[in-house]
Amino acid sequence: MRSGEVTVTRSGPNAAAPSPTGEGAARLEARGVHVRFAGVHALDDVHLAVEQGEIVGLIGPNGAGKTTLVNALSGFQRPTTGHVLLDGADITRWAAHRRARAGVARTFQSVRAFRGLTVRENVEAAARSAGAAGRGAAALTGEVLDLVGLGPSAGSVASALSYGQERRLGIARALAGRPRILLLDEPAAGLNEQESDELLEILRGIRADHGCGLLVIEHDMRLIMRLCDRLHVLDYGRTLAAGLPAEVARDARVREAYLGSSVTRVGAAGAGEEGSRAAG
Numbered sequence: 001m002r003s004g005e006v007t008v009t010r011s012g013p014n015a016a017a018p019s020p021t022g023e024g025a026a027r028l029e030a031r032g033v034h035v036r037f038a039g040v041h042a043l044d045d046v047h048l049a050v051e052q053g054e055i056v057g058l059i060g061p062n063g064a065g066k067t068t069l070v071n072a073l074s075g076f077q078r079p080t081t082g083h084v085l086l087d088g089a090d091i092t093r094w095a096a097h098r099r100a101r102a103g104v105a106r107t108f109q110s111v112r113a114f115r116g117l118t119v120r121e122n123v124e125a126a127a128r129s130a131g132a133a134g135r136g137a138a139a140l141t142g143e144v145l146d147l148v149g150l151g152p153s154a155g156s157v158a159s160a161l162s163y164g165q166e167r168r169l170g171i172a173r174a175l176a177g178r179p180r181i182l183l184l185d186e187p188a189a190g191l192n193e194q195e196s197d198e199l200l201e202i203l204r205g206i207r208a209d210h211g212c213g214l215l216v217i218e219h220d221m222r223l224i225m226r227l228c229d230r231l232h233v234l235d236y237g238r239t240l241a242a243g244l245p246a247e248v249a250r251d252a253r254v255r256e257a258y259l260g261s262s263v264t265r266v267g268a269a270g271a272g273e274e275g276s277r278a279a280g
Contacts, residue, residue, distance in 0.1 A: 103180035
């Protein structure tokens with residue numbers, strides 16, 4: 001096992017779904033991924049892996065290629081060249097819904113809720129679309145809503161949620177598919193410091209209770225430095241640095257390109273004295 005990685009073994013109703021290759025813990029990997037748009041290199045030879053039970057932060061300036069990479073991993077963007085692997089199997093040509101069925105789920109920067117349905121109905125619809133049925137779908141919905149702190153709001157219409165609650169609803173819908181790897185696109189965007197702290201505990205709880213791996217795109221460095229086992233930094237579509245949070249925070253190239261003075265000191269486990277959120 002590499003430094004900073006965690007393997008979680010679970011049993012019971014929250015156990016991970018079996019992998020396509022028959023192995024236990026999931027591994028989602030971008031291998032030499034290039035994405036070009038009309039000659040622009042959105043991603044240039046990116047290698048990244050996320051394993052079940054670990055939390056990886058994906059950071060970098062706006063336009064660095066972070067969302068494009070998540071799109072490539074989740075099936076919403078086909079790489080120009082390179083491969084996406086799940087448990088060693090090449091899934092580069094798999095559609096997004098097939099990847100979701102295999103355990104790769106994602107959220108979006110914009111929460112795509114059914115605003116006329118209740119919170120419970122939104123999550124149960126996601127659970128049923130992922131194959132749950134009857135009492136199983138209802139039980140899973142209740143479990144997921146409690147995990148993200150939306151249990152008391154289960155009967156509320158989605159359009160009545162606060163912004164922070166709406167962000168949690170997006171996470172709950174993704175969790176209703178019982179993912180082994182969850183890709184989160186700026187889950188803390190627009191949250192205040194208290195809401196960000198609450199989100200931190202929710203994301204930790206997702207790993208503890210569901211055992212899935214998380215890849216988190218985020219500009220909130222206060223959250224990222226405390227949450228993640230590893231960081232992967234993109235700049236102009238290329239990998240600028242990768243490693244433990246403390247190592248990345250000390251990297252002069254990263255500080256120049258993105259962090260600046262936003263991180264003054266980070267402890268060995270990614271905790272410590274973090275400064276303000278890095279600018280977009």
